[in-house]
Amino acid sequence: MTPHDTSLRRDPWALALPFALACIAWFLYQRNFGLQPTVFADEWYYSKMARLMPLQEAIVPSYLYLWIFGASTSCGEGFLECVRAGNLAFFLAAAPFVYLVTRRYAGSLAAFCVAVFTALAPLNVYTAYFMPESTYYFGFWVLTWVALARASWHPLLHALVLGAILGAMSLVKVHALFLIPALCLYLVYASWQRGGSWFLRGVATAAAAGVFTVVVKFALGWLLAGDAGLSLLGPFYQGAVNAGGKGSRLALLNPAFINGRGQLMALAVVYGVPLAILAYELCARVLRRRAAATGAGPATPDPRNLLHVYTLLTLGAAAGMTIMYTATLDQPGSREILRLHLRYYSFVFPLLVIVAAAAIGRRDSDRGATDDAGLPALRWAIALLLCGVLVFALSRLPGYALNIVDGPEIAAIDLALPAGRLLVALQCALLLAWAARVRGTALVYLFVALPAALVAGNDGTSGFLARHAPPGQGDLAGRLAHSRVAPADRKDVVVAGTDMTVIMRVQFHLDDKDSIPLLLEPNTPMAEYQVPANKKWMVLVGDVPLPASVHPVVRTPHYSLVRLPDPEPAVVTIKMSEQPDPVSVSGIEGLSHAELWGRWSDAKRVVIHFAKPLPRRAGVVLNARGYDVNATLPFTAHIGDVSKEFRVGWNLQQVGMHFDTDGQQRTLVIDIPRPISPAELGNPGDPRKLGIGIAELVITDGATAAQAAR
Structure with a gap:
């Protein structure tokens, strides 16, 4: 492959890029400054894990991200503005790598525009949040630069550097692990492109990259978080995998199809032309090689081969993971399968823009290698298929759950309004022009259709963020409590x-x-x-x-x-995730095995036998939650002849009750309104009759507090 000259000397657009990025940084900083936190639970959990907890207690294995942004603690009460400044630095630091990758396939003006357009893309909304998206975006573009612009390195060195970057990315967002198969397949393909004994070399480099990714993840994770860093997915995601793994895989096909259809429609509205170019180039390449194998014509290597294959593999891996994850959230009465989580793979979108730019930036000497005069039917088939998707999107895409946080690229484009319909019409017109091989189609997409979509997206994100500038009641209540x-x-x-x-x-x-x-x-x-x-x-x-x-x-x-009144002194504390102390508890009935958070009941009633008599005025403090219908029904607690009703919802919450007894009682009984097993709800493999989940039980001495009050 003979790339374009990437020297920055005498390249005015490369020299203009830092100035353009400085202007964008000023604009984004002014837009983000003073905003209230927006995305919950994410912003609260990341703030808490990065600043207020030891890294080893984090529920997600984003240890590198948490370590970096834990430094915002030094900013005092202005920590959120420091986090936004850090987000902005990482986000814009990716732009030079976007530029350098684009220069492999296009001229300096096109590369400059691609870098600026991606910095102005609605994706920049994540610079306003205490979330790892901007840092992860930077990591992906360093990975992409090494993968595409440094493919000439020694194969083993190339593989090890890619593995190291991907391993570090997995400590920013664990989703990076799903890119391992894509990276390994890419390295095998790159080896094939090199020629020679490609198979063994490709398998060896793929294995080296995959192994080194895991080694870096665990080694760096252990250095940052100790033994907790040796967890592959962390408590939160591992729990989700365990819960989702109990259902039938076939049951995921329908929700995956529904969600995948929405993802395709959303992508076609903004990136229809580059999707068509990508699909055509990949299919045509296979057909040309087949023709060459039968002696029907030559198969000259295309300098854009690596770009197209890398884009397909990374987009496919990230989007596929997103679709299947969303499918696991499908529950009766839930609209989760209609949510389009584009943010789980939006870091790949600039590659689609580069694909369009590469179609503009081909050298004349390359055109013979990619002549498609013999494949007009393929062009028309792809164009008409995507036009059909766009027409279908006009009526069906508005029915999906679109919001700025999940997918800022598409959420602000209202297909019910004339502007949205005009954008769809423009995409269809460009697709038909591309199929007819009208010169300049990719150029019009890059400088007309894409900016139009970006303007619509930025208008929506700016309006969304502006609504979060004034403090809400939660902000005012939190600040009052803090003061x-x-x-x-x-x-x-x-x-x-x-x-x-x-x-x-x-x-x-x-x-x-x-x-x-x-x-x-x-x-x-x-x-x-x-x-x-x-x-x-x-x-x-x-x-x-x-x-x-x-x-x-x-x-x-x-x-x-x-x-509140001063807390009553605790006489017994039972953490259900641990083995009860026999000094305090002589026996437990009706509770299942211990889990990381606590225990579920697995009978009609829970009975806890205490080793010593309970106080005359016994306080019972439960941190508990209900399972399924039990989260809407009353539970009943008994100590002796005294009974109390209480309710707990889906999430863990605390309840407190007092029981006046004769001072001789040693047993607490909790009646479960309607025990039900996960198997009955369509999750085979768990026959337990669940009702209440208890994380902690505390017995207090209310008589002591009452005497002190008197």
């Missing part, structure tokens, strides 16, 4: 409300990893058992009626701050 509660007491704050995203927004501003969320039923007064028994403060978001015993320190129509 009124002493730092030492913030770990003893419960945040209650009817919307979990607003609850996490309060937690983000409160900024303590040990604050506890409490989800309440809408339009329902707060029950006495929901008032935290072992915490000092409560932030209540919303106009929720409080029990008569609760008196807020600050009360507004939208949120309240409550100072």
